[in-house]
Amino acid sequence: MEALDILLTASFWVAAVRIASPLIFATMGELICERAGVLNLGIEGIMTAGAFAGWLTVYAGGDLWTGVAVAAAVGALFGLLHGALTVPLGLSQHVVGIGITLLATSLTYFTYRIVLPEVTSPPKIAPFQPLPIPVLSEIPLVGPALFNQTPLTYFAFLTVALTAWALYRTPLGLAVRAAGENPSAVEAQGISVTAVRMGAVMAGSALMAVGGAFLTMSAFNSFFFEMINGRGWVCIALVVFGSWRPGKALVGAILFAAFDAYQVRLQQITGGVVPYQIFLMMPYVLSILALVLVARRATYPKALMIPYQKGER
């Protein structure tokens, strides 16, 4: 059973966790936005912008962590634009989100062409290197998968813990959750719903951009067009799949990534009997299936996509 042996190889689980990392960042980002009541469809474009901003910073001589910070800042700026249009102005979150995706993607490509007018193959940067954690990385199977990854992967897991802690254990998290469930209750506490939602969208967008930056700074070492390739939309499905809970969303992201890593290996075994496009379709089909399975019992944040005006109930 070659197909099952794959599951027992360390390289498979290492790949699964690596593939999951950008999804974890972006899914947490989307989750934070949606928990505050804002559906952020700018995710695909914001990830593209983050991937490029991180890469460009390092390409221009910056340090890797500076690259991550610049990506996050760029993401937060697009979040500011998204938030400004959807929160105080209450514009359609669907249309604005698609607009942000188009804008962020095209601005990124435009800037790429300005910076590198004549380049045909994108230049590489020196990416994050794996950082084995002593002792733990020696554990068979689990060790290499979880404890011999790049620092950015550890940071992704840390992000989940921080998001869960902040959402459920801090007053700020309570305000964010309430802004997505019952905004007038937030206002009754003397807290501005607008401020909470704006903050959540900016922070969430920053995380999305870091997710994009993972691809250029920890996975592919260079930036190329179409590199996000639907990952952002998959993350929106993962948020629903995870019922808007960080822990469940993390499990969803890893399962999804494991499946993705698995189909690549299965493809090699079947050796061209099945067209490779069938395998490439699987992640998207899986996302739709996940949405269908979960949608019936999904408990959307009640105020998701509903604009809030002060003094209105």
Place this chain on the structure above:
Amino acid sequence: MRLEAKPAPSLAGTFAYSAGAVLATLLVSSLLVLAAGASPLSVFALVAKGAAGSQFALMETLSRATPLIFTGLAVAVAFRARLWNIGAEAQLYAGAVVTVVLGTGALPLPAPILIPIIMVASMAAGAALLLGPALLKTRFGVDEVVTTLLLNFIMLLFVSMLLEGVLKDPMGLGWPQSQRVIAEAQLPRLIQGKRLHLGFVIAIASAAVVWVIMKKTTLGYEMRAVGHNAEAARFAGIPVNVVLMKTALLSGGIAALAGFSEVAGLKGNLTLDLSPGFGYTGIVVAMLALLNPIGVVASAIFVAAIFVGADAMSRSAGVPSYIAEVMVATALLTMVVAIMLMRFKVRWR
């Protein structure tokens, strides 16, 4: 700050706000042109010249506008009923696949019979493709934005599979492309030797038909009611789910015509780059037109002019042609703000 509803604006008011949005877009793109080291005025002049400066340029613009009219109409119809169809790209390819399957010799019929058959079959394929997400939305409450978006990726991979498999042109030197459609399946050119084809006329006619459906039929009234407030529509006895299904069939069908017209009118065969994102640009076209079917024709021509003009400008001025995409995205965002300002008064406390 507070938003207060105000009475519907006059035609002049609507025009003024739309002009403001266009002006804001020009301002943003001027900054980008400056960043690219060129002078905005000369670049815009080059864009205008490239889009409408000659008969050739004008024909190119109208030819480029044709698929955008279809996708813009598809989006306008769907958005009117608040069915968020972001999958016009996939529906376009569904229409293109059907056109190639039926148009490469499978049906040896004369053009006046063959072309309508292909059109209807294409529309059926596009409609079926949007029916899935619409059913998932009404039956299971699955958000159609994500499903239609994901279907775009699935469809493109499916087309890639067909083009390397059953639809592959044996004479295509290994390129993933289909055979060319037979002469009887080709839409005639409007002017001998120019690229503008009958698809443009079909697009205009479609806009008129959609306008009649939206303004003069019960379905149009029901679609608007559902889009305005689904709960109130349900309370008023409108079968909301049925209306959404009909909307999906109409929207998906029209989007598929974009694929049909590109294959049968312009390209002659199917390749993976048949659409450089016409489905997504359709969203901008529809929003710029305030979801009005007749307005879609004008905004599609405007958006096409930006793309065609920017292509020409980019070759001579050295500003990346991606500026067209930036302008279109900026126009979308400034336009939604303008639409809001038409409907609400902003009070700064």
